[in-house]
Amino acid sequence: MRIDVVTIFPGYLAPLREALLGRAIEAGLVELGVHDLRDWTHDVHQAVDDSPYGGGPGMVMRPQVWGEALDAVLGDAPARLVVPTPAGRPFTQATAQAWAGEERLVFACGRYEGIDQRVVDAYAQRMPVDEVSIGDYVLVGGEVAVLVMVEAVVRLLPGVLGNPVSAQEDSFSDGLLEGPAYTRPVSWRGLDVPDVLRSGNHAAIARWRRDRALERTAARRPDLLDALPDHALDRTDRAF
Numbered sequence: 001m002r003i004d005v006v007t008i009f010p011g012y013l014a015p016l017r018e019a020l021l022g023r024a025i026e027a028g029l030v031e032l033g034v035h036d037l038r039d040w041t042h043d044v045h046q047a048v049d050d051s052p053y054g055g056g057p058g059m060v061m062r063p064q065v066w067g068e069a070l071d072a073v074l075g076d077a078p079a080r081l082v083v084p085t086p087a088g089r090p091f092t093q094a095t096a097q098a099w100a101g102e103e104r105l106v107f108a109c110g111r112y113e114g115i116d117q118r119v120v121d122a123y124a125q126r127m128p129v130d131e132v133s134i135g136d137y138v139l140v141g142g143e144v145a146v147l148v149m150v151e152a153v154v155r156l157l158p159g160v161l162g163n164p165v166s167a168q169e170d171s172f173s174d175g176l177l178e179g180p181a182y183t184r185p186v187s188w189r190g191l192d193v194p195d196v197l198r199s200g201n202h203a204a205i206a207r208w209r210r211d212r213a214l215e216r217t218a219a220r221r222p223d224l225l226d227a228l229p230d231h232a233l234d235r236t237d238r239a240f
């Protein structure tokens with residue numbers, strides 16, 4: 001997979017070259033390009049924003065600069081264009097799974113009050129464009145959202161995680177939150193590891209883990225339970 005990010009703060013994306021993601025890049029599993037939007041300005045002030053038509057607070061990012069930058073970065077290769085915005089569709093594990101199958105992702109990081117809508121509209125005429133939100137809160141720009149989304153996607157790529165099973169057993173992968181996890185020591189500050197996890201009874205352990213996942217999901221994210229298809233819950237599950 002190739003990932004390109006266009007931003008006025010390239011340094012914000014430096015963490016993508018650290019740790020797991022950095023190793024994936026070094027291993028050739030992912031190619032990453034980070035581009036400074038201001039490289040496509042032509043004025044001495046390198047202006048990328050202007051006042052909003054219709055008035056209102058703040059500034060809007062100019063379409064011309066974005067058009068030149070995205071044309072240059074995209075070239076002729078097919079890609080999915082992703083535009084983080086608080087007004088976007090929710091980015092979920094399902095989104096990450098879908099994007100993990102893409103050859104190429106290009107992220108447009110806005111700042112100010114966002115990017116002129118015509119940028120999304122123009123590129124949507126020739127490629128898939130997703131306006132996505134990572135949560136119901138407002139950030140200052142798209143860079144942090146891109147860090148989140150790139151990590152969620154790249155960890156799903158074959159060869160990136162040491163243990164591929166863990167991605168298959170993610171929270172949300174079966175529609176439920178993950179239950180609690182424990183490791184040594186058996187007792188810590190008067191708190192003990194649940195006996196069942198040390199029993200060696202794999203069926204009992206699997207049942208206990210599912211019960212804790214259902215319990216946690218019912219308590220913290222009842223919306224996820226409501227969204228589960230009927231066949232996803234067996235009779236024992238329905239106790240929650």
Ligand SMILES: N#Cc1ccccc1Cn1ccc2ccc(-c3cc(N)[nH]n3)cc21
Nearest residue numbers: 084085086110111113114134135139141142
């Ligand atoms: N747009 C906009 C906007 C609109 C109102 C107030 C502040 C901003 C700042 N901003 C500029 C770019 C940009 C990108 C993504 C987010 C973003 C995503 C999530 N999930 N929250 N915030 C915010 C972004």
